[in-house]
Amino acid sequence: xxxxxxxxxxxxxxxxxxxxxxxxxxxxxxxxxxxxxxxxxxxxxxxxxxxxxxxxxxxxxxxxxxxxxxxxxxxxxxxxxxxxxxxxxxxxxxxxxxxxxxxxxxxxx
Amino acid sequence: xxxxxxxxxxxxxxxxxxxxxxxxxxxxxxxxxxxxxxxxxxxxxxxxxxxxxxxxxxxxxxxxxxxxxxxxxxxxxxxxxxxxxxxxxxxxxxxxxxxxxxxxxxxxxxxxxxxxxxxxx
Numbered sequence: 001x002x003x004x005x006x007x008x009x010x011x012x013x014x015x016x017x018x019x020x021x022x023x024x025x026x027x028x029x030x031x032x033x034x035x036x037x038x039x040x041x042x043x044x045x046x047x048x049x050x051x052x053x054x055x056x057x058x059x060x061x062x063x064x065x066x067x068x069x070x071x072x073x074x075x076x077x078x079x080x081x082x083x084x085x086x087x088x089x090x091x092x093x094x095x096x097x098x099x100x101x102x103x104x105x106x107x108x109x
Numbered sequence: 110x111x112x113x114x115x116x117x118x119x120x121x122x123x124x125x126x127x128x129x130x131x132x133x134x135x136x137x138x139x140x141x142x143x144x145x146x147x148x149x150x151x152x153x154x155x156x157x158x159x160x161x162x163x164x165x166x167x168x169x170x171x172x173x174x175x176x177x178x179x180x181x182x183x184x185x186x187x188x189x190x191x192x193x194x195x196x197x198x199x200x201x202x203x204x205x206x207x208x209x210x211x212x213x214x215x216x217x218x219x220x221x222x223x224x225x226x227x228x229x230x
Binding site for chain 1: 144146153154155156159168204209213214215216217218220221222223
C-alpha cells in the first residue's frame with residue numbers, strides 16, 4: 001500500500017515561514033491534501049489538490065507537489081497556527097484508497 | 110451549514126460489538142460518499158472505511174476488514190459503522206467525514222467532532 005512520510009515535528013519562530021513535507025513514491029503524480037488539527041478539535045482542510053485553499057483559509061497557507069515530495073508552506077507563522085498537520089492522498093491503485101501521513105506537530109517558538 | 114454528528118461510542122469489553130451513527134445535515138446527503146476515520150489517543154489519523162453515495166462501492170482498512178461493516182441510509186441522512194469483535198487496539202476517537210464527491214472520495218471537506226470508543230475489560 002502507498003506510504004506517506006512526514007517529519008514528526010517542525011519548529012518555527014513567529015513571523016517566519018514553516019515548511020512541512022510529505023514524502024511518497026512519485027507523489028507528484030497524485031493530488032495531495034492537507035489538514036490542520038488543533039488539540040481537542042476535528043481536522044480542518046487547509047489545502048486541497050496540492051495548492052488550492054478552501055474558503056476561509058488564509059493566503060498564508062500554500063502547497064506544492066513535485067517528484068517525491070509535497071510541501072505545505074505557512075508564511076508569516078502565528079501562534080494560532082500551532083497544530084498537527086496531516087497530508088492525505090487518494091490512492092486509486094489499491095483497496096486502501098485513503099492514505100494519511102503520520103502527521104507533523106508544528107510548534108511556534 | 111454542514112453538520113456531522115457522531116454517536117454510539119462508549120466503553121465496551123473486548124470481543125463485544127458497538128454500532129456508531131453519524132447524522133448529517135446541511136447538504137444533500139445522497140450526493141456524497143462518506144467515510145469513517147479514527148484516531149487512537151495521542152496518535153495520527155487512520156482511515157477506517159468508506160462508502161459511495163449509493164452504497165455501490167465500499168472499502169475497509171485491513172485492520173478492520175471482516176470485523177467492521179459500513180452502511181448508510183440516505184432516507185435518514187445517516188451513516189453507520191457496525192463494529193464487531195472489538196479489540197483493545199480499536200480504542201480511538203471515530204470521526205465521520207464527508208467526501209467532496211459521490212464516488213471516489215479524493216478528500217474530506219467536513220468532519221464531525223467524533224465519538225470515543227474505548228475497548229477494555
